[in-house]
Amino acid sequence: MSGFTTQELFAIFAMQGFSGLSLFCVFLLMALGLAIIFGQMGVINMAHGEFMTLGAYLTYLVSVQAATLGEWALDAYFPVAIAVAFLGAFMLGYLVERFMIRHLYQRPLDTLLATWGLGLILQQLFRSIFGPREKTVTMPDWLLGSYSATDMIDIPLNGLFILAITILLSVALLVLLYRSRWGTKVRATTQNRTMANAAGINTDRVDRLTFALGCGTAGVAGAAFTTIASTGPTSGGQYIVDTFLVVVFGGAASLFGTIVSAFGIAQSQSILSFFWSGSMAKVFTLLTVVVILMFRPQGLFASKVRR
Amino acid sequence: MKAMITAFGGRITFIQLAVIAALLMVLLPAITDIYRLNLFGKYLTYAFVAVGLVLCWGHGGILSLGQGIFFGLGGYCMAMFLKLEASTPEATASQTTPGIPDFMDWNRVTELPWFWEPFNSFTLTLMAIVVIPAVFAWLIGYAMFKRRVGGVYFAIITQAIAVIMTILIVGQQGYTGGINGITDLRTLLGWDIRTDSARTILYYACCVALLLCLLASRYLLESRFGRLLIAMRDQEDRVRFSGYDVANMKVFVFVVASVFAAIGGAFFTLQVGFMSPTFIGAVASIEMVVFCAVGGRLSVVGAAVGAFMVSWSKTTLSETFPQLWPVLLGALFIAVVMFFPRGLAGLVSDYAPQALSKWRRQAGRTPPSGDPAAEEPSR
Numbered sequence: 001m002s003g004f005t006t007q008e009l010f011a012i013f014a015m016q017g018f019s020g021l022s023l024f025c026v027f028l029l030m031a032l033g034l035a036i037i038f039g040q041m042g043v044i045n046m047a048h049g050e051f052m053t054l055g056a057y058l059t060y061l062v063s064v065q066a067a068t069l070g071e072w073a074l075d076a077y078f079p080v081a082i083a084v085a086f087l088g089a090f091m092l093g094y095l096v097e098r099f100m101i102r103h104l105y106q107r108p109l110d111t112l113l114a115t116w117g118l119g120l121i122l123q124q125l126f127r128s129i130f131g132p133r134e135k136t137v138t139m140p141d142w143l144l145g146s147y148s149a150t151d152m153i154d155i156p157l158n159g160l161f162i163l164a165i166t167i168l169l170s171v172a173l174l175v176l177l178y179r180s181r182w183g184t185k186v187r188a189t190t191q192n193r194t195m196a197n198a199a200g201i202n203t204d205r206v207d208r209l210t211f212a213l214g215c216g217t218a219g220v221a222g223a224a225f226t227t228i229a230s231t232g233p234t235s236g237g238q239y240i241v242d243t244f245l246v247v248v249f250g251g252a253a254s255l256f257g258t259i260v261s262a263f264g265i266a267q268s269q270s271i272l273s274f275f276w277s278g279s280m281a282k283v284f285t286l287l288t289v290v291v292i293l294m295f296r297p298q299g300l301f302a303s304k305v306r307r
Numbered sequence: 308m309k310a311m312i313t314a315f316g317g318r319i320t321f322i323q324l325a326v327i328a329a330l331l332m333v334l335l336p337a338i339t340d341i342y343r344l345n346l347f348g349k350y351l352t353y354a355f356v357a358v359g360l361v362l363c364w365g366h367g368g369i370l371s372l373g374q375g376i377f378f379g380l381g382g383y384c385m386a387m388f389l390k391l392e393a394s395t396p397e398a399t400a401s402q403t404t405p406g407i408p409d410f411m412d413w414n415r416v417t418e419l420p421w422f423w424e425p426f427n428s429f430t431l432t433l434m435a436i437v438v439i440p441a442v443f444a445w446l447i448g449y450a451m452f453k454r455r456v457g458g459v460y461f462a463i464i465t466q467a468i469a470v471i472m473t474i475l476i477v478g479q480q481g482y483t484g485g486i487n488g489i490t491d492l493r494t495l496l497g498w499d500i501r502t503d504s505a506r507t508i509l510y511y512a513c514c515v516a517l518l519l520c521l522l523a524s525r526y527l528l529e530s531r532f533g534r535l536l537i538a539m540r541d542q543e544d545r546v547r548f549s550g551y552d553v554a555n556m557k558v559f560v561f562v563v564a565s566v567f568a569a570i571g572g573a574f575f576t577l578q579v580g581f582m583s584p585t586f587i588g589a590v591a592s593i594e595m596v597v598f599c600a601v602g603g604r605l606s607v608v609g610a611a612v613g614a615f616m617v618s619w620s621k622t623t624l625s626e627t628f629p630q631l632w633p634v635l636l637g638a639l640f641i642a643v644v645m646f647f648p649r650g651l652a653g654l655v656s657d658y659a660p661q662a663l664s665k666w667r668r669q670a671g672r673t674p675p676s677g678d679p680a681a682e683e684p685s686r
Contacts, residue, residue, distance in 0.1 A: 110644045117640025124633040279478030294450040
């Protein structure tokens, strides 16, 4: 690390740290939905990345629609796009639970294979509908440009925006799970399904909504994703393995753990990639996570529930 | 003699293997050209992986989404040996540093890296093909099973390791050949492996090795260990409380599966003539699980047939309908998991006995005809 002055090093850390923050947002947005589904039902949703891609494409469609309406629509379309992306992914998730996942609750390894198959089909559908080339969303003016903290540090506005969405979504999910009546039902089902059933909770319904909600979250992730990168058929799928590591590393059924591990993994990848090549940074980070998981399989923050 | 036959699962095993052997080694070479035969040989190398998965996933309940790691390790070991043999100082005289593989020279590596040195020797290479994957699988298995990590966690972590390995190989181009892999392999101990006769011989060698693997798997599954394996899959705690070391059994079966995969990988390199990271990654690894699931996760012969048929249809269909193949593969995944959890072998064993007895009853009344149902249970 010699050859850099302290000030330069600080600037590097700040800017790499910020680009790591964008990666953190993508990881966390995807991992939140995955963590809810995995923590709640023990189901591995390998098609989660495709739900995110779906959200991204829906956002693209809304932006194309907005562009035909005129300048004012382009400035304001984003909230609509987020809603559309959420609803689209939510509904698809609902159907998938209803017709596929429901039959496989006793066989978690099989849901993994079935959802991987679903992911393949969705990917090919995206490719057939939208074409193999990546699509870029027309961004509103207020998202372009950057904020200069010092003369060496430039922070892009879209990065700040995606960070804001991530924080909002995380808070919303935390409130929903820990402060709402529905959240109580979800946590009751997670902790003891039989007792929850006996207490009059319709656990099948809870499962269905939880799965759909997790998928809807992925849709919002997709909408946010469009502000920092363009969308291709495999945009979501390429993050799936990292995101699983994030969830497992954080500890299943612990949203707080998911946040911490997403932050750690994204930051170390991003900061290391400045000093090494990007691939070595990724190899090193993932390998560290895997090795830690071998010694601490329950993850960073294990839930203290007797099973 | 009789005891020996029983140890492998009775007469039916030998009938099945004889039918497979006849199909692979007599019928296929008779009806196809050398180009197709070489392709079939390639599909057979996946069958090694699928058979290993029957042991560790079907019977042991351990789903590994990283069998590509071991397939790749075996394949790369073989490829490194062949590459060194192809890179004689005379053949590489135009390079800055003659005598090292061409891709190293392109990446300005001037010396053969230390981990390539053992692959100058054929004996060491053969040992490496078995030992390296076995040790690696033992490490992964021991670390995880001793801590009672299993199920979904094991699947995710093996998949992550497969991804890490792909990134590593692609990133370290100068030492591994990068995304293109190790290509342009020519001779094995001075014997040109690209000629038609060499390809035919390699195909037969691959068939024989596969049959041996099948036989070994049947033996393992029919033994006491095989019973314990199933008991462990279905009621792990009971087996543990009966005093067995469950972790050791899991590690063992995982190592066996990995060695099978590595042998398959080595044959892949020999027959296809190159090895690349695409056969290691998450997608390749999970496709191997589909081969096994389609053929039947409980039947070694079924899995081998499944690997062969799915990869064959992959080549045929993705050539004619490149758009349709991923959709079909995905649908196959879902259908097998939801409707035929025991795969083709399960369908055959469900319906073949009925068909057979029906045919026998009819045959009692009318003279027997060449009914195809008679051949069905051989799967």
